[in-house]
Amino acid sequence: MRVEKEITEHYCPLCHSRMHSKGITRRNIKHQIFQYRLELTLLQRRWKCTNDSCNYSENDSFSFIGEHKQTPALIQFQICKEMKNPDNTAVDIGKMFRMSSVTVTNYFMQFVDCKRLPLPKILCVDEVFLNIDSNHKYALVSMDFETGNLIDIVISRRKEDTQRYFSNIPLKVRKTVGFLICDMYNPYINYTKNYFYNSIV
Numbered sequence: 193m194r195v196e197k198e199i200t201e202h203y204c205p206l207c208h209s210r211m212h213s214k215g216i217t218r219r220n221i222k223h224q225i226f227q228y229r230l231e232l233t234l235l236q237r238r239w240k241c242t243n244d245s246c247n248y249s250e251n252d253s254f255s256f257i258g259e260h261k262q263t264p265a266l267i268q269f270q271i272c273k274e275m276k277n278p279d280n281t282a283v284d285i286g287k288m289f290r291m292s293s294v295t296v297t298n299y300f301m302q303f304v305d306c307k308r309l310p311l312p313k314i315l316c317v318d319e320v321f322l323n324i325d326s327n328h329k330y331a332l333v334s335m336d337f338e339t340g341n342l343i344d345i346v347i348s349r350r351k352e353d354t355q356r357y358f359s360n361i362p363l364k365v366r367k368t369v370g371f372l373i374c375d376m377y378n379p380y381i382n383y384t385k386n387y388f389y390n391s392i393v
């Protein structure tokens with residue numbers, strides 16, 4: 193299906209001169225709502241100001257999709273909604289919307305910012321196998337031993353990622369952790385001397 197805007201007279205928002213059409217770019221948009229797949233071709237017109245000393249130009253904009261996006265905002269919203277169900281994995285949702293699990297994860301991370309809970313007195317750490325890509329196989333999970341609350345999930349347990357993550361938590365806050373509970377994985381054990389100076393394993 194082709195979507196284009198009706199041609200109307202265009203005036204420059206900067207100098208109010210007439211603008212001329214400089215041709216059309218075709219953009220292919222995937223619009224998937226459950227079993228219904230709609231393939232849209234957006235005919236996006238480029239406009240240029242006729243005033244030589246101005247030279248302003250712009251593209252037609254469409255309210256249902258961002259300028260350089262391939263997926264409409266509505267679909268991104270639906271992906272985030274499906275992610276609320278803990279039984280759904282990124283792979284399941286990818287199948288629903290016919291996109292890769294990596295794309296699903298990226299949309300989720302783009303819109304959802306899960307803040308870290310305050311650090312507890314007794315901190316548990318472990319990994320979960322997420323396999324987002326080759327650099328992000330194991331995510332680091334931290335938990336409050338006393339309440340069972342999930343403190344945070346870091347996208348990977350690799351040193352580059354965890355070092356950046358823990359170093360960004362103010363020292364004063366890190367010093368409130370008294371105990372660290374983990375398995376025998378050496379990097380975890382070393383968190384006591386690298387980040388949580390007042391804690392014992």
Ligand SMILES: [Zn+2]
Binds near residue numbers: 205247
């Ligand atoms: Zn102009």
